[in-house]
Each structure stands twice: as C-alpha cells, then as structure tokens.
Amino acid sequence: MAFFARPASASAAVRIVNPNTQNEPVQPPRKDSSQRRCRNVMIYGYCKFEDKGCVYYHPPAEEVIPTPARSASPAAVTTATSPISAHAVNAPVFVPKASPLSLTSSSPPSAPVTRQALASSSPSSPAPPDYRETYAYSDSEQVAELDTQFYDDSQAHFDVYSAGYAQNMEVPFYTGPSQGYMSEPLDHHLYTPAIPSAFVTSPTDSHFVHTSSELRQVLVERSHTSRSAPILGSNLPEELQGYHTFVPIDTVSSSERKKFFNLDSVVYRAINSTDGIPYVLRRIENFRLMQQAAFNAIEAWSQIRHPNIVTVHEAFTTRTFNDSSLVVVYSYYPNAQTLFEAHMKSTPSALPQHILNGGGRVLLGQSHSLPQLSQYGPMLPSHFASSISLHQLQASGIPERVLWSYIVQIASAIKRVHEAGLAVRTIDATKILLTGKNRVRIGSCAVWDVLTYDQHLDMVALQHDDLQQFGRLIFALCCNNLQATTNGNFQKSLEIISKTYSHDVKNIALFLISKNHPHKNISTVFEMISGRLLTEFDDAFEGMDRLENEMLSELENARLVRLLCKFGFINERPEFARDSRWSETGDRYIIKLFRDYVFHQIDERGNPVTNMSHVLTCLNKLDAGTEEKIMLVARDEQSCLVVSYKDIKACVEAAFRFNFIFMNH
Numbered sequence: 001m002a003f004f005a006r007p008a009s010a011s012a013a014v015r016i017v018n019p020n021t022q023n024e025p026v027q028p029p030r031k032d033s034s035q036r037r038c039r040n041v042m043i044y045g046y047c048k049f050e051d052k053g054c055v056y057y058h059p060p061a062e063e064v065i066p067t068p069a070r071s072a073s074p075a076a077v078t079t080a081t082s083p084i085s086a087h088a089v090n091a092p093v094f095v096p097k098a099s100p101l102s103l104t105s106s107s108p109p110s111a112p113v114t115r116q117a118l119a120s121s122s123p124s125s126p127a128p129p130d131y132r133e134t135y136a137y138s139d140s141e142q143v144a145e146l147d148t149q150f151y152d153d154s155q156a157h158f159d160v161y162s163a164g165y166a167q168n169m170e171v172p173f174y175t176g177p178s179q180g181y182m183s184e185p186l187d188h189h190l191y192t193p194a195i196p197s198a199f200v201t202s203p204t205d206s207h208f209v210h211t212s213s214e215l216r217q218v219l220v221e222r223s224h225t226s227r228s229a230p231i232l233g234s235n236l237p238e239e240l241q242g243y244h245t246f247v248p249i250d251t252v253s254s255s256e257r258k259k260f261f262n263l264d265s266v267v268y269r270a271i272n273s274t275d276g277i278p279y280v281l282r283r284i285e286n287f288r289l290m291q292q293a294a295f296n297a298i299e300a301w302s303q304i305r306h307p308n309i310v311t312v313h314e315a316f317t318t319r320t321f322n323d324s325s326l327v328v329v330y331s332y333y334p335n336a337q338t339l340f341e342a343h344m345k346s347t348p349s350a351l352p353q354h355i356l357n358g359g360g361r362v363l364l365g366q367s368h369s370l371p372q373l374s375q376y377g378p379m380l381p382s383h384f385a386s387s388i389s390l391h392q393l394q395a396s397g398i399p400e401r402v403l404w405s406y407i408v409q410i411a412s413a414i415k416r417v418h419e420a421g422l423a424v425r426t427i428d429a430t431k432i433l434l435t436g437k438n439r440v441r442i443g444s445c446a447v448w449d450v451l452t453y454d455q456h457l458d459m460v461a462l463q464h465d466d467l468q469q470f471g472r473l474i475f476a477l478c479c480n481n482l483q484a485t486t487n488g489n490f491q492k493s494l495e496i497i498s499k500t501y502s503h504d505v506k507n508i509a510l511f512l513i514s515k516n517h518p519h520k521n522i523s524t525v526f527e528m529i530s531g532r533l534l535t536e537f538d539d540a541f542e543g544m545d546r547l548e549n550e551m552l553s554e555l556e557n558a559r560l561v562r563l564l565c566k567f568g569f570i571n572e573r574p575e576f577a578r579d580s581r582w583s584e585t586g587d588r589y590i591i592k593l594f595r596d597y598v599f600h601q602i603d604e605r606g607n608p609v610t611n612m613s614h615v616l617t618c619l620n621k622l623d624a625g626t627e628e629k630i631m632l633v634a635r636d637e638q639s640c641l642v643v644s645y646k647d648i649k650a651c652v653e654a655a656f657r658f659n660f661i662f663m664n665h
C-alpha cells in the first residue's frame, strides 16, 4: 500500500492505516469494494449505512472492537487501528459509494438531535456516531442552532442533487458528506465581524464614511473612472512633460468653453510616466509666461499638504496644444464634483413634478428627512446621494450639519494656507471639490498666483479677501444661489438664512463678509466656530474606526490570495512530470490531499461541492495554523492522514521555500 509517512520529528500527522495492507511495499490493485473494510467500521466501529446499501465489507460484530458508549462529555471514540479520537479529528461519517438505487431509496436525513435528546440518550445504548454530536461535545451552547442548520441544509441538499445523481456515479474522490461542511461552525476569531453597534453611534450611517456596501460601490466606481479609456481621435497629445493618456475630465462642446473665472480652461486627467499615477492637469489657454519667477508660488504651494486642499504638484508652460498654455498639475480625485455641481446645479428633469412644485419641500438641518429621499438615489451618483439629495430637490440649501462640516474643513484649509504666508484665492463653489462623503478640498490653488505674479498684490489684502469669499460661499450654499450676496439679493438671502439655519450660521456668514472688521482673521473665525469642532472630531474618529474595520476584512483577502498563490506554485508542477512522485511525496503530498479536501469535495451523489464558506474556513484556519485536526483521505481511499492545520501550514511553507529555491537555481 502506498502512503506517505512523514518522519516523526517533522510532522504531527497521525496516519490511519488499513490493517489488511499495512506491510505491502507497493500500492496493491484496488480491491473490489465488497472486500474492502468499510471506513466507518474502521473509524467508528459501526456503519449506519450497513443495511442501506453500503457496498463495503462489514465484519461480524465480534471482529469489531466495540465503540465506546456515547456520552455528553468529550469522550474519545477510538478505532481498531488508530489511537486517536474520531471526534477529536472532526472525522465526518463515511458515507459509502453505493448503487444509485440504494441511496436514492434511502430515507431522508434523520430528525435533528436536540440538546434534550442528547442529554437523555442512554450511555449504554450505542448508536451510530453522528457529527452533530461532535458539536455537542465541543460546545453544547451551539447545539440547538447547529441542529437546525444541519437539518435544513441536509434536507435542501437531498432535494437539490437527487435529480442529477444517477449521472454522476464515477466518483473520483470522497471525503464525506457535504452537510458536514455546511454546518461547520465558524471560528469567529478567524473572521472579521461587522463592527458591533455598541462601537459606533449609528450602525447604519456615519457622517464621513458610507455604509459598508455603499463604500464598496463608491470605491469600485472610482476605480472604474480612474481607469476609463481615453477618447479616440480626441487630438490630445500622446505625451507631455512626462504625462500620457490624456482624458478630458469635463467634456463640453467647443461653443461652451469652460472658464477659470474669466480665462478659458480645460481640465484633463493624465498618467505620470514616473509613478504611473493619474493626475489632474488644469490647462489655462493662451497664457504667456513673462517671468520664470512666477513659478515660485508653485514651489511654495507644492509644500502644502492638507486634507482639505487638493495638492499642487508642478506647473509648466507648453505649446503642444497649438497655443501658449499654462498647465498646473494636481492630485486626482476620481468622481469628484465641485460644490456647485453637487449642490447648486439644478437637475429638474431628474425630479418628480410634485417635488418641483414645492410639494416635497423638506426642512433643512433635520437629518431625519434624508431617508425619505432615497427613492431618488438611482438618479444621483451614489457617492453623494446621502449628502446632496436635499439640494437636488431645489430646497433652499444644505443640511446644517453638512454645512458646518464644510465650514470647519474650509476654515482649516484657509488657516494652513495663511500660516504658510499664502492666500487661497479660489474659495468658490466651482473650485471646491467634494471628494467623498461630506469631505471637501479646495482645488485650483496656485493658478492665480502665477497668473497675477506681475501685479505684486498685497498678501494681507488677499488673505482678507479669502475670508470674504468664504462668507459669500456660505451664503451661496445656504441659499442655493451663487449670486446670494450680489445683484440686490443680500437682504433676501439673509432672511432665508435666518429662517432656515441657526443663529451661529448667520453670525459666522455675516462676520466673514463684513468689511473693515478690526479683528478679522482666520484665528478669530476658529474662536467663533470652536463649539462645532468637537462634533467634527467625533465624526472623523468614528469614520476612522469604520474604515479600519473595513480594512480588517479586506486584509483577509490579501492573506488568502497569498495562500492560493502558494498552492498554485506548489501543486501539479508540469515541469516535474518526469518525477511522477513529485506531488506524491513529502510535504507536497499532504498539500495535494489538503487541496482536494478544500476544493474537490463531492457530495454523496458525486456532484462537486462548491461551498465557498468551507473553502474560506479551511484557508483561514490554515493561514492561522490552528491545532485543529482534519482527516485527509487519499484518492484511492486506501489511506487517511490526520493532520492539524498547523502541520499543513508548515508543509506549505516548506514546499514553497523548496520551490522557490529550486526555481532560482
């Protein structure tokens, strides 16, 4: 009989051998099934399928060492040939291959074993061991739950496969019924559970981070956007200053030229050849650089790293576009929208008429209104849906909580810039980007500094102007109108703010747009909004907790992919075909059997079992190298190995190292 025996020192694997063939040096021809001793008898001393069509040999009762009495305590069930406990190795009941008739006519799975039934079962009345009992021994608390699960699953399996059974009689490999895997209890230490509701203020929503499923959708959409292909025949340069694959971000017809305030401007996404990362290139058309020193501002801006500022990377001039253009390069945020696009640009066609007529008006600042708006979600980009729905309804502004979040973030960005001795100069709804849920970043920085270099403007005045722009922005957002403070709209806008928002909002907005205020600077602004900062901190930290939790579950993927790669490297190497024993010996043999155990399970009708949770459970346990033991059965069913995940992990590591060394020499 051929089997693999690891040196005792190298592995804790326990071999379960067939006693009839123990001394045979080579693999014998396969016996007729009727002569082969039933594995259930070998393991459990008993086969519950003996009278139900099991074709294997069942020795008379006196030949079999009796199975120990059942007990609710973790009793060991020993076998005639193995000193180990079948329960201890989680050995599933061996269901014999039998004629289709005998199995299809077998009775449906037995009724579930309840905790009461287990407790009342007499120790002196031997019964076929049942792997439900394994759970009872290991954790009695789980029995009731597992019983139900087991029974339902097995019933379902019975029905699902019964039709196709007769066609699948050539069973190449078998390790036990699939029900065992379906009811396998997960070791929750190996999995990342959803964040417990006690850890967050709201189990479903958080201010800065989407729910898990939304987050995934948003990230996938961003990934798609940043990989979108360039438009063919767009006449864009193939390469410019180390950037390639140009894609215009905001495609507009030539009749409606985009403006950077009053200058013609185009925004592209392009990939940097050095780091392979996409960037945004803002091109200002027809700009002639008179002095190289104008780029000093770019140098200063590129030093600024702030979570609410779109980082400036570099700038250059070019004639590639058949004019003289200034190009400033920024970090790229896929699917970013300007505050104007997100909150002010009307999309009337996307809204039902009764809403447009005012019937759907909702009170601002009351977050409980938001869920009702989800019905319009599909028309809106999902990543902004929860924060912009109110605005898409053309109500007069945005919720107060969101507004304060913007105010705090923009104030923080301004403070950083002013402290660096610069002025922002682009605090405008068309230049501030919404890059995530309630996350804003001031974009297009530095362009004005280059454009107006020769005007030698006073920095203090420019910083003062920043605060006024900030005030105008708050008015615009509250009133949903870019012209809220001009064209005679001021009084009306003030009324809207007074009616809709808190006194604090009105105060800060008025303070910011005021002229000649003696103590007007960004530090005073922070004194005024200090009461709102803690809410931002709290929400930001909660967002971090959520993201960390999401990250944890993704880490599992990386671990599992690495493991799968190792399997791929080790198993069935065609270049070793000359050595037919390549995967039949040593560590590789255990790995091969384990691979079968994980991926090539078949059910009692010979159908492949594609149970992902079984695969994930096994791989996670393998990665963790647990002490839990499993029984691996050779393809010829002549030998079994009882090994722990820890042993298998050691085998994988050793074989992988061997492969690696071998391939590198």
Ligand SMILES: Nc1ncnc2c1ncn2[C@@H]1O[C@H](COP(=O)(O)OP(=O)(O)OP(=O)(O)O)[C@@H](O)[C@H]1O
Pocket (backbone or CB within 6 Å): 249, 250, 258, 259, 260, 261, 265, 267, 280, 310, 330, 331, 332, 333, 334, 335, 336, 337, 338, 340, 341, 430, 431, 433, 443, 444
């Ligand atoms: N750094 C960036 N990352 C991702 N997208 C950006 C970035 N900067 C700008 N965009 C996007 O490019 C598009 C055009 O930007 P632009 O500043 O021209 O906005 P706009 O609304 O067209 O303003 P204007 O009315 O002044 O032309 C906007 O949709 C904006 O979201």
